[in-house]
Amino acid sequence: MYAQMVETGQKSVRALADMSSEERAFQQRIDADVKVEAADWMPDAYRRTLVRQIQQHAHSEIVGMLPEGNWITRAPTLARKAILMAKVQDEGGHGLYLYAAAETLGVSRDQLIADLHAGKVRYSSIFNYPTLTWADIGAIGWLVDGAAIMNQIPLCRCSYGPYARAMVRICKEESFHQRQGYDIMMKLCQGTAEQKAMAQDALNRWWWPSLMMFGPPDADSVHSAQSAAWKIKLLSNDELRQRFVDQTVPQADYLGITMPDPDLKWNAGRGHYDFGAIDWQEFHDVLRGNGPCNRERLATRVQAWEEGAWVREAALAHAEKRADRGDELG
Numbered sequence: 001m002y003a004q005m006v007e008t009g010q011k012s013v014r015a016l017a018d019m020s021s022e023e024r025a026f027q028q029r030i031d032a033d034v035k036v037e038a039a040d041w042m043p044d045a046y047r048r049t050l051v052r053q054i055q056q057h058a059h060s061e062i063v064g065m066l067p068e069g070n071w072i073t074r075a076p077t078l079a080r081k082a083i084l085m086a087k088v089q090d091e092g093g094h095g096l097y098l099y100a101a102a103e104t105l106g107v108s109r110d111q112l113i114a115d116l117h118a119g120k121v122r123y124s125s126i127f128n129y130p131t132l133t134w135a136d137i138g139a140i141g142w143l144v145d146g147a148a149i150m151n152q153i154p155l156c157r158c159s160y161g162p163y164a165r166a167m168v169r170i171c172k173e174e175s176f177h178q179r180q181g182y183d184i185m186m187k188l189c190q191g192t193a194e195q196k197a198m199a200q201d202a203l204n205r206w207w208w209p210s211l212m213m214f215g216p217p218d219a220d221s222v223h224s225a226q227s228a229a230w231k232i233k234l235l236s237n238d239e240l241r242q243r244f245v246d247q248t249v250p251q252a253d254y255l256g257i258t259m260p261d262p263d264l265k266w267n268a269g270r271g272h273y274d275f276g277a278i279d280w281q282e283f284h285d286v287l288r289g290n291g292p293c294n295r296e297r298l299a300t301r302v303q304a305w306e307e308g309a310w311v312r313e314a315a316l317a318h319a320e321k322r323a324d325r326g327d328e329l330g
């Protein structure tokens, strides 16, 4: 699949012979797996594509804090509360690494945040679904963080150094997130019939949106060919989605709950699970801003930004004072 994608990519992207000498040297370094660093020359389109991809990713991390942050005060035990707080805090940290990686490409964090708040850039559509019960926190960790890991592991090898290095640390933390989610599901599935039904209900609601997290089918994916040639997208959407299904179905079997998909079955010939058709209409509706929580999520972000203004001002005043005193860390 990947070989095939690169082949199509090489047909639709320019041949080395048609490139300027700078572009050719750039592509040859990428082909030789040399990382691109912030100060290196890079084509404008490479820079733009990365800014778009990294900022969408950064925004997804911080908007992703909202549906789960919503459950911190209602976590069923003190231990669960501490774990969930650590998890949500990690996501804030992921946003921080990624905004910093985007800034190395010459954009300011303030501008990126302003674009998010103005609705000009997207974040992962999964965070526009509501968290209705405690089991949703389990399903999110298990499925949403699980899908994020599947997407992000290949990015640790992507061509842009600052992004690749941020991903290494993020992926380590994501695997803790996935485990904590699965652990919540385990407890519920080993509990009362009512608790198990709650886990099943959460799976029913989060399964399809999780599959949509990998993006549109390869046939409709506009950016894949060039991004593959630049090694900023190393595996195709459909390939990652299939890997996720193959990994996750046995985990549901172990829990004793079932995916809400009557067409899901093991295909021995392919060596993969077949699964039913995804409702892409729903995906596009949510992307267009019509998901259950789009407006609420954005309004909460804007409010948090406005209410945090005094913290930013105080931090800046403190930094200036230290600089005036000549403190080394100033």
Ligand SMILES: [Fe+2]
Residues within 6 Å of the ligand: 061, 090, 091, 094, 170, 174
């Ligand atoms: Fe994260």
Ligand SMILES: [Fe+2]
Residues within 6 Å of the ligand: 091, 145, 148, 173, 174, 177
């Ligand atoms: Fe996470």
